[in-house]
Every structure is written in structure tokens, then in C-alpha cells.
Amino acid sequence: HRCPTAPAVGRMTKATHTILARASRSARVRMNHAHAWLYAHSAGRWGTSVAGHRVLLLTTTGRHSGRARRTPVQYDRIGDELAVVAAGGGSPRPPGWWLNLEADPDVAVQIGADTWDARAETAGPARRAELWPALTAANPSLESAQAKAGRQLPVVVLPRREPERT
Numbered sequence: 001h002r003c004p005t006a007p008a009v010g011r012m013t014k015a016t017h018t019i020l021a022r023a024s025r026s027a028r029v030r031m032n033h034a035h036a037w038l039y040a041h042s043a044g045r046w047g048t049s050v051a052g053h054r055v056l057l058l059t060t061t062g063r064h065s066g067r068a069r070r071t072p073v074q075y076d077r078i079g080d081e082l083a084v085v086a087a088g089g090g091s092p093r094p095p096g097w098w099l100n101l102e103a104d105p106d107v108a109v110q111i112g113a114d115t116w117d118a119r120a121e122t123a124g125p126a127r128r129a130e131l132w133p134a135l136t137a138a139n140p141s142l143e144s145a146q147a148k149a150g151r152q153l154p155v156v157v158l159p160r161r162e163p164e165r166t
Contacts (some may be wrong), residue, residue, distance in 0.1 A: 028089075036070045044112035047072060053139055057145055058084070058158075059108040060100035071097040075111075075158075082133055082158040083107070085139075090148030095121045098144075109158055116160050123155040126151075131155050 039047035039057050048055055053074045062069050075084045086098035101107055101120040109118050122147050123131055132155065136142045 007078075011017075032072060035072045039072060040070065040110065044110060044114075048112060050074065054111075056082070056084070057110040058097055058101075059110075060097050061104045061106070063100050063103035069097065071095075073097065074139065076135055078131055078134045082111075083135060084156050084158065085135060085142055085145075086147070086154040086156060087142060087145040090145035092150050094151070094154065098156065099155065105163070107158070118158040119161045121158060121159065122156045126153045127157075128152075152165055 018063040035047050035055075036057055039055070050072075054076070055072045056075045057070055058073045059068050059070045061067070073084045075082050077083075086094050088098075102122065105120040107118050107120050109116055135155065142153065
């Protein structure tokens, strides 16, 4: 029988999220690798939520190495679309996963046990302005990340890629 104060399976507590926010960059990178490994190897039973925010696994192609790079990223559903924000915790530099998908927008997305191919689309100014209010309503910390970053945080939509017909 489970302790009523224990976090739900697959979720990180608010305290864990605070620790991640205060960790050094190299520690965050190691924790992200561990998070991605746990998510992928548990078929999405663990790591699907961080501090109440839903998390997907985004697999990009490394812009320098050409190797697959798997990263846990918070997401929101807006209508039928999945949207992610390249916040990087409010860093002045965009996250590596975003730089990778700018070089090659063909990505793989995993939510829970479901995986599919997508073609990432960075929202232009009008589309970003349309999506931003819903994203910040779902995750108010994006406003402070935007202010801290000193750059406009890119918003990326991840539509499923239809299989090619032969």
C-alpha cells in the first residue's frame, strides 16, 4: 500500500524541480540524460511529469554529430497541436535541442509509450503571439524565463508527420 504523501508514479515533486532549477549546468545535463533514459526504458511509465507539467521525449539529430539526441521537454496541447517552448530555463542561449531541430526539423516524439515522427515547426511571430497566452496560462513560469533569458523564447509546434506513400 502506497503512502498518501508520496508522489504519483511518473511524477517529480516540486522539491525535485527546485533542486533541478538550482543545479549547475553540468548537473542538469546529467539529470536530463537520466530522466530521458528512465522515461524511454520504462516505456513512459516514469518521467512523464515534472512539477505538474507534462513531459515528452524529443529525439533530434545532433547538428554537429549527426547522432540521435533524446531530451525530455515540457509540452502543452493547444487544441489538436503539441507545443513546446525552447526556454532553456531562462538561459540567454537557446537549448541544444532547439538548435538541432532548426538544422533538421525531422524529429521523433514520445509521450508515454506512444512514439511517432514529427516535423518541428518554429512558430513565426503571428503564430507565436497566438500560442503564447495559452502556453503561459498553463505554465506561468514561462513569463519569468522569458524575462530572464533576454531573448524571445521560440515556440515549436510538433505536428505528426504522415508516412510517405510509395
